[in-house]
Amino acid sequence: MGRIVFAGAMSHVLDPDYYQAACGDVGRQKVTAVMAAIAAMGERFAAAEADALVVIADDHMNAFSFNCVPAICVRIGRTVQRLIQAEAEAFDKVLEHMPVEYPLHEPLATGILEQGLRSGFDLAMSWEAPVDHAFLSPVNTLLGARPVPPLVPIFVNAFIAPQPTARRCFQFGQHVARVVAGGPWNVGIIATGGLSHFPELLLSRVGETDTVFDRKLIHWMEQGEHEPLLDLTADELHKTGSHEFLNWMVLLGAVTPARAEVRYFGELPRINLAAVEWRLA
């Protein structure tokens, strides 16, 4: 029987130069610290010898177009490509040393997709969507020079309203856990993004966070109290700039009722950086 052998969640812009430019020296210090915490989590991930790594992240209008914005989309096929874009954003540019192509864990991804549709999840599928910093920065930081295990990238629509609800993301995570349990593989899972930044997705509020809200989320995750998180509304997530917490909700569904341990939490004006790991039974 398959098991989730590692579960973590972390911010996904992991670029010291970017935060130096955005927040000065303290930006560089804090992002360097969260990256060190993620690298330490990577030691434990490597020791777990997972057969696959599920990565739950959101699209930044890089992979999908307005022709089709999926609520939840499973990336299937044999390989996935790193986003390649002329004049990429700085935090995507820092990944240019990474390989262009990564293996996918085809049977696990296909299982999540097929069993999902059979169970009433209206999942989109993609053979082509590339992965950007939201997927690859955490993978890169977690693994360092180690080889990247076969990935299962899953896209959650965090930004284009209407998004899936926090509850639905959690339910989808429970589904992922059932698929893992029904298979033969040891699986790692990470969710990326956050914590609070870009409230209301307004340029005029870039630079604000909601630390009180973030600490409340962390408290519930540490306690393994997931009920209140299920009731998070689209409005709360939007107003606090917690859009990307939807990715974390998927992970919570997959590991519930496990408790979180905070490896790093650091406030910046622009975003609150975090790295969290779950204590699995």
Next chain:
Amino acid sequence: MGRIVFAGAMSHVLDPDYYQAACGDVGRQKVTAVMAAIAAMGERFAAAEADALVVIADDHMNAFSFNCVPAICVRIGRTVQRLIQAEAEAFDKVLEHMPVEYPLHEPLATGILEQGLRSGFDLAMSWEAPVDHAFLSPVNTLLGARPVPPLVPIFVNAFIAPQPTARRCFQFGQHVARVVAGGPWNVGIIATGGLSHFPELLLSRVGETDTVFDRKLIHWMEQGEHEPLLDLTADELHKTGSHEFLNWMVLLGAVTPARAEVRYFGELPRINLAAVEWRLA
């Protein structure tokens, strides 16, 4: 309170020349007959003075790419464009006399989308997907020279496995009915495609249908017995060539427990043509 004031389902390749070429004179005769039945349904649709027309159909790998294949996708925005493709297929070409652009019923489409995501439907949204014969042939045949009312095109993935289940499509139709009931509009709804053709999606079986299976579906629809239809499996739909019946399942969910009245059923070697209308309370 809003009401569904018209509900019908029909085959969607409605091109006498095409069936002449594929099946000879009998092909032309039967498609002409089903088109006449659909036009007669159009009289009743016009008399109902609907504010909007919801059209449930499938993509024939025209609107979406393998970058993102949605299970169920609501077309939002203000207008939708007819598929324009160099060297289009004959049955799309016959629509070239039709307008290039059609108004959408924006508040109804947005309601179906937003309330759907709130209710746990993982709907994709599209501002750009064009509509092909699967949407426009029935609309054209139904309306003739009358103006096209504001549309709500909804795409169901009928062909690219894994598809949503028959039960899930029905549940989504129930959702559509709830949204209509909660709004102020009189709404028509049609589902298109089928009946049986292209079993197993194998070229070697093009030209086969499953009349026994179609008659069974029709019987249940006539009786308003929807339970057995909910249990249709992906395998049954695939083997009998009933992929597009998923569109009909959405409509059934929207009108259940109403009974169907068959306006036309005609067997051809290539496909069984049908036009069905529901007796609404």
Next chain:
Amino acid sequence: MSRYAINSLLYHLKKDAALRARFLADPEAAIAGADLTDAERAAFVAGDMRTLNELGGYLHLVMSVPRIGTHGGQGLHLREPLESPTDSRNPREE
């Protein structure tokens, strides 16, 4: 059962008129960069839609690629429209 490499190429042949023109002029050269097995490549070059369908090509692509697809299950082969582009067996050309 479906095979992405086949379907992706069929899809691009359907949507990209320039690729389609290159393919019609010189199939081998046009698809040289595609990640196909030998059997798949041979079937493309021969315009053998039945084989491509059996190898996992979606029916609706296999039927609908202009000038290349069977367009109605008539088993049209690539070489025929190339030699006779108004071939009456292809109803689209009429």
Next chain:
Amino acid sequence: MSRYAINSLLYHLKKDAALRARFLADPEAAIAGADLTDAERAAFVAGDMRTLNELGGYLHLVMSVPRIGTHGGQGLHLREPLESPTDSRNPREE
């Protein structure tokens, strides 16, 4: 709140380098065919990303369109990189 016409244009400016080059050379001409209100058009021409965001442009597009987006909320205006493409206020250019 979101406005498709704005977002579609931002998206194409992000993804289509040729359109972007035309826009940088002559914004009015490059977007002449776009279905925009006068206020939206003026904001595009001025490179006023804050207004485009307030009018319904998605933040991540408003930030990330190369050379045009604010790219980090620094309120970069279009005219500045045009006049000084290695402007040090735009970290992407470093």
